[in-house]
Amino acid sequence: MSIALAENDVAYFTEQLSNNATWEIIGNRTIKGIDDIQEALHALHDGKTTVLHLDHIITHGNVGSTNGHYIQNGKKIAFSNIFQFGTFRKQAKIKKITSYFIYV
Numbered sequence: 001m002s003i004a005l006a007e008n009d010v011a012y013f014t015e016q017l018s019n020n021a022t023w024e025i026i027g028n029r030t031i032k033g034i035d036d037i038q039e040a041l042h043a044l045h046d047g048k049t050t051v052l053h054l055d056h057i058i059t060h061g062n063v064g065s066t067n068g069h070y071i072q073n074g075k076k077i078a079f080s081n082i083f084q085f086g087t088f089r090k091q092a093k094i095k096k097i098t099s100y101f102i103y104v
Contacts, residue, residue: 055068
């Protein structure tokens with residue numbers, strides 16, 4: 001999911017979401033529902049990602065997390081994404097995302 005986010009793969013990103021998903025971008029806003037999340041993805045994408053580095057991928061129960069950094073338009077952005085799934089099944093949809101983005 002963090003790769004899809006960095007590459008602005010809106011179709012893949014939203015396929016993984018439950019219908020009533022929420023995305024909280026800390027320090028910015030909370031977005032509710034797939035349609036509004038799609039709109040936000042298009043608005044937030046600021047160009048081509050040239051580097052993506054994942055430091056950690058952690059899962060436990062129905063929660064997953066990634067952190068790292070990417071470079072977009074020459075700007076380095078550190079991130080952390082926490083994904084909460086609706087169930088414990090392997091094909092579960094994401095019901096909540098919490099993201100932190102820091103320009104470094």
